Amino acid sequence: MNCKTAQRQMALAVGEDLSPVEIQELQGHLQACGKCQTTWEQQQHGFAVLQHSRAQEIHPKSDSVWPVLSDQLREREADFPRGEFNGWFAGLAVTAACVLIFVFSQESSIPVASRPQIGSVFGGTMVSSPVDRREGTPLRPRPDAVRANQSDSPAP
Amino acid sequence: MKCILEPQSQIDESLHEPSSSSDARLVEAARRNDQAAYGELVLRYEQRLIRVIYRFVHNMELAEDLAQETFLRVYDRLEQFDSSRRFGPWLFRIGVNLTLDYLRRKKRRGRWSLFTDRWKEKIPDPSLADPRKALDLQQEVHKVLQMIPEKYRTVLTLRDLENFSTSEIAAVLHRKEATIRWRLAEARHRFQYYWGKRHGTVLPENFTPSESSESEQ
Numbered sequence: 399m400n401c402k403t404a405q406r407q408m409a410l411a412v413g414e415d416l417s418p419v420e421i422q423e424l425q426g427h428l429q430a431c432g433k434c435q436t437t438w439e440q441q442q443h444g445f446a447v448l449q450h451s452r453a454q455e456i457h458p459k460s461d462s463v464w465p466v467l468s469d470q471l472r473e474r475e476a477d478f479p480r481g482e483f484n485g486w487f488a489g490l491a492v493t494a495a496c497v498l499i500f501v502f503s504q505e506s507s508i509p510v511a512s513r514p515q516i517g518s519v520f521g522g523t524m525v526s527s528p529v530d531r532r533e534g535t536p537l538r539p540r541p542d543a544v545r546a547n548q549s550d551s552p553a554p
Numbered sequence: 555m556k557c558i559l560e561p562q563s564q565i566d567e568s569l570h571e572p573s574s575s576s577d578a579r580l581v582e583a584a585r586r587n588d589q590a591a592y593g594e595l596v597l598r599y600e601q602r603l604i605r606v607i608y609r610f611v612h613n614m615e616l617a618e619d620l621a622q623e624t625f626l627r628v629y630d631r632l633e634q635f636d637s638s639r640r641f642g643p644w645l646f647r648i649g650v651n652l653t654l655d656y657l658r659r660k661k662r663r664g665r666w667s668l669f670t671d672r673w674k675e676k677i678p679d680p681s682l683a684d685p686r687k688a689l690d691l692q693q694e695v696h697k698v699l700q701m702i703p704e705k706y707r708t709v710l711t712l713r714d715l716e717n718f719s720t721s722e723i724a725a726v727l728h729r730k731e732a733t734i735r736w737r738l739a740e741a742r743h744r745f746q747y748y749w750g751k752r753h754g755t756v757l758p759e760n761f762t763p764s765e766s767s768e769s770e771q
Contacts (some may be wrong), residue, residue: 405743407739409739409742413713413738413742415713440746440750441742444742444746444750445714447695447745448710449714450691452715452717454691454692456604456605456608456614458601458604458617460618462600463596463604466622467622467626468589470622471589
């Protein structure tokens with residue numbers, strides 16, 4: 399056993415975390431190595447400090463957390479009874495999200511020419527060209543489409 | 555030299571744990587909405603859990619709040635509990651993780667405030683004892699523990715301050731027992747090193763804490 403291994407073993411031996419065989423090996427090394435004997439004494443000192451600290455009493459402020467905890471559980475039970483299915487809201491939200499995704503995916507797959515001319519309701523056709531979409535420019539009515547719409551509409 | 559074969563008196567408190575079979579029965583009852591059964595489990599483990607959390611946060615009120623939060627989480631996750639395993643380590647795993655998460659969040663907030671207030675006050679060197687303050691032993695130990703990286707500190711706290719066995723710590727932290735033993739040795743070395751540095755006592759020979767890898771085990 400070299401000194402490096404012995405130091406690691408000492409740190410375990412001080413808290414009785416070594417097997418009897420390991421302790422015997424370590425003891426053999428300690429009898430032959432004065433340097434490690436000193437380290438062993440220092441290790442014991444550090445461990446004693448921890449043990450003194452551990453011995454100090456810790457007193458909880460309240461006798462038990464159960465009275466408060468049981469109230470909290472009862473309140474939650476009243477709001478969301480355990481055992482019943484409480485996932486309706488989440489289920490509805492997921493369904494709504496799926497429907498929206500489906501609708502938008504359908505809309506984006508329709509060719510531009512065959513899309514309903516929603517803009518015509520407001521007196522002009524809203525057309526988005528691929529160029530507009532690529533460059534991110536705002537959608538605007540195409541002048542010729544606006545003119546065509548205006549000519550289609552009955553005279554006042 | 556004191557012979558290392560002499561039994562030392564520190565392992566005086568055995569880890570008192572209620573029988574796992576009755577724990578399993580209570581868990582089953584709690585799953586069927588029996589709050590009295592869950593109350594029984596809480597009463598069995600709360601004192602120990604509060605003590606363990608207190609060792610990390612050093613504030614009794616906060617320790618009780620975190621213990622309460624732990625029991626709420628455990629209640630919510632009862633369905634996920636594997637009945638073939640012991641309830642205690644599972645409970646302590648949730649409690650210790652909750653506490654460590656709390657401390658990490660607090661540390662992040664602390665770092666931010668240090669950054670924003672860096673010119674307002676001088677930060678004292680934590681490796682030097684402040685002679686103006688007479689801290690009691692527990693506070694002093696706590697300060698030294700704060701200088702040890704979390705993964706070692708957690709093992710040291712559970713083993714040397716709360717007397718969990720290394721196999722129990724392995725179950726709580728979900729690590730191999732060999733890893734826990736390696737971390738324990740490293741943690742004890744580091745504690746001795748920083749304690750000696752802070753109190754001007756002799757330091758262990760040939761030891762300086764380093765970010766050594768666990769693959770050395």
